[in-house]
Amino acid sequence: MIRGFNLVYDPFRIINKNTTLSLNVFITTVKNLSTTQVCNEKLQTSVADVQQKKTQSKAMKLYLERAREHDEFMKTQRHEYEIGKRHLANMMGENPETFTQKDVDEAIEYLFPSGLYDKKARPLMKSPEEVFPQRKAAEFDETGRPFHFLFYTGRPYFYQILHDAVQKMNDLYKFESAMVKKGLVPDPNLKLELSGYQWIDKGALETMVVESLTLRDYETFINTLERLSELPYSYREKDFVLRYCKPLLNQTKTFEAIQPQVDSDGRQVVTVYDCCRKTARATVTLRMPGTGKIDINGKDITYFNDIQSRDQLLFPLIFTNMQNKVDVEAEVRNGGPSGQAGAIRWGIAWGLRSFLDYNMMEKMRLAGLLTMDFRTRERKKPGQAGARKKFTWKKR
Structure with missing residues (x-):
């Protein structure tokens, strides 16, 4: 051992006692600096949060x-x-x-x-x-800057659809001009056919864009898409157009129209049996051409005293514009005025299919004229005052 030095063995180096004290001071200083740095970072983070909250709109x-x-x-x-x-x-x-x-x-x-x-x-x-209806996500950032470039129109997603439709129309115009320069004409077999579709209604469109629209906005939307679909090369944008269409209701059952017979006067005759509504049963015969004559159990339309029953009976004829083109003969029994009028109405609508085209038949089906109403009065239940009504229960 040498005087004034305490040699300490270290696997890497030999240091003296004074050097050890210096290292301890250095380590303590580093720890203090690290703690100060962490505190400064937290302070800076909190200041940033405060500034962000202040800048939040x-x-x-x-x-x-x-x-x-x-x-x-x-x-x-x-x-x-x-x-x-x-x-x-x-x-x-x-x-x-x-x-x-x-x-x-x-x-x-x-x-x-x-x-x-x-x-x-x-x-x-x-x-x-x-x-519950859907809600829009945030349309602007923390500073109030909107994400959508049409935000200030009030209905950005609706006008985005119109903007895209106009853009696609311009693209189709350019493509048509290019085809005309080449001397080519559009193939009629590729024409966009929308006969089996109908435009989505106003409510469905509002649900899609999550915005409230006026009738004028909806008319503008329909006119724009119709204009796009009528272009010669609109089939190129078929996916975009069909996005805002819905197919007509699928026919689960297809019934062929009754083949009309020819009577002695040379007029076409169609007879519909077992026309039902509640407890009423009717047999309806239609003759075409006719003058609009209506015969119900030997009487005219005054067979029904109330206006509502008369309107129910005439609705299929007015809907198809056949009120002055066919004669109606009906035999009805049982039931009341409402049930008898409903039975005759369904018989008239079912028989008119023999004189109409497919498109009008489809409109009648969508209007509910070809659907038989099987609803009847619900029976009284034992132990009850009626079908749903209960007897008054008293504890004492």
């Missing part, structure tokens, strides 16, 4: 507040829906874990039967996403 704050309220509301509704579905599955004796929406609809129809004609008026239980 009022619109973004309102949107975030409404979005939070909406999320909480949807979460509550979703929880209630799951509870209701579980109770419904237990009532039907099914497994709640495998109980689908189809099973829910069938259970509702079984447990809560309804004779209401409109399906929207019947009881239902759907998920909140299907019941």
